[in-house]
Amino acid sequence: xxxxxxxxxxxxxxxxxxxxxxxxxxxxxxxxxxxxxxxxxxxxxxxxxxxxxxxxxxxxxxxxxxxxxxxxxxxxxxxxxxxxxxxxxxxxxxxxxxxxxxxxxxxxxxxxxxxxxxxxxxxxxxxxxxxxxxxxxxxxxxxxxxxxxxxxxxxxxxxxxxxxxxxxxxxxxxxxxxxxxxxxxxxxxxxxxxxxxxxxxxxxxxxxxx
Numbered sequence: 235x236x237x238x239x240x241x242x243x244x245x246x247x248x249x250x251x252x253x254x255x256x257x258x259x260x261x262x263x264x265x266x267x268x269x270x271x272x273x274x275x276x277x278x279x280x281x282x283x284x285x286x287x288x289x290x291x292x293x294x295x296x297x298x299x300x301x302x303x304x305x306x307x308x309x310x311x312x313x314x315x316x317x318x319x320x321x322x323x324x325x326x327x328x329x330x331x332x333x334x335x336x337x338x339x340x341x342x343x344x345x346x347x348x349x350x351x352x353x354x355x356x357x358x359x360x361x362x363x364x365x366x367x368x369x370x371x372x373x374x375x376x377x378x379x380x381x382x383x384x385x386x387x388x389x390x391x392x393x394x395x396x397x398x399x400x401x402x403x404x405x406x407x408x409x410x411x412x413x414x415x416x417x418x419x420x421x422x423x424x425x426x427x428x429x430x431x432x433x434x435x436x437x438x439x440x441x442x443x444x
Contacts, residue, residue, distance in 0.1 A: 235264070235265040235266075235267065236261065236263075236264050236265075237263075276288060276289075276290060276345050276346065277289050277290075277291050277300060277343050277345070277346075277347055277348075277349060278347070278348040278349065279300070279301060279304055279348075279349045279351070280348060280349070280350050280351070281309075281315075281349075281350040281351035281352055281353075282305075282306055282308055282309045282310065282351045282352060282353040283301075283304045283305060283306065283309065283351050284304055284305070284306055285304075287304070291343050294342055295342065295343055296337075296340050296341065296342055296343070297314070297316070297326060297328070297340050297341055297342075297343060297349065298328055298331070298332075298340050300343050300349065301314075301349060301351060304351075305351065308353050308354060309351050309352075309353070309354065310351065310352045310353060310354035310355075310371060311327075311328040311329065311354075311371065312327045312328065312329050312354070312371050312373065313325070313327070313352040313354070314326040314327070314328070314349065314350065314351055314352065315349075315350040315352065316341070316343075316347055316348070316349055316350075317347065317348040317350065318344065318346070318347055319344075319345070319346030319347065324341070326339045326340065326341070327339045328340055329370075329371065354371050355372075355374075355429065356371065356372045356427065356428065356429040357369055357370065357371050357372070357429060357430070358370060358372060358381060358427050358428075358429070358430070358431045358432070358433065359431070359432045359433065360381050360382065360385065360386045360432075360433045360434075360435070361432070361433070361434045361435075362393075362433075362434045362435040362436060362437065363389055363390040363392060363393035363394070363435045363436065363437040364382060364386030364387065364388065364389055364390065364393070364435060365386060365387040365388055365389075365390060366385065366386050366387040367386065368385075368386075370385040372385075372427065377424045377425060377426050377427050378398075378416070378420065378421055378424055378425040378426075378427055378433065379421055379422070379424040379425075380424070381427065381433065382421065382433075382435070389435065390437065392437045392438045392439045393435050393436075393437060393438075394435070394436045394437060394438050394440075394441075395417070395418040395421055395435065396417055396418055397415070397435075397436035398415070398416040398417065398420065398421065398433065398434070398435050398436070399413060399414075399415060399416070399433070399434045399435075399436070400413070400414040400415075400416055400425075400427075400431060400432070400433055401413060401414075401431070401432040401434070402414060402428060402430070402431055402432075403430050403431075403432070404428055404429060404430045411432070
């Protein structure tokens with residue numbers, strides 16, 4: 235805009251062609267206005283979700299943000315498939331993104347993609363004398379040893395591995411669940427875990443007088 239007159243310019247051309255730039259020398263009080271293009275990415279979210287729906291998402295919005303309010307209690311955050319508009323697929327694991335900062339597993343969404351949320355197979359909880367207690371979704375062939383060392387980030391200094399308590403709620407006749415007492419050798423042998431299992435590792439501090 236110059237002296238109340240507006241001129242349409244090809245910015246891309248100006249930036250790449252020095253001869254073209256010379257035609258428009260900047261003068262005092264010139265005003266350059268670059269419009270902002272509002273563009274939504276149209277994404278289909280399907281699979282184990284509250285409802286299959288097409289959503290509009292701003293560019294530069296990551297996968298985790300797009301799906302955050304659409305998951306059910308059975309949704310996997312570690313087995314997500316993104317299918318591009320040309321049919322190429324990519325598997326994503328949001329645990330790897332959040333724990334280790336591997337953002338290739340939490341990519342920016344693109345228009346025309348289909349996000350398929352799969353159903354998880356096993357979730358287990360670990361509590362007590364580990365560095366990172368919590369509930370984790372286990373992958374195939376991951377069991378007690380992996381739960382403690384990888385997900386729980388290892389034992390605390392006062393962990394007592396001779397007193398590991400497993401509460402198994404699934405198919406239990408007891409409302410409080412079946413109690414299974416594991417020992418150090420069960421940790422070494424990577425005791426098999428089922429969906430819904432709760433592991434509690436006692437601490438030697440529990441035996442100390444208060």
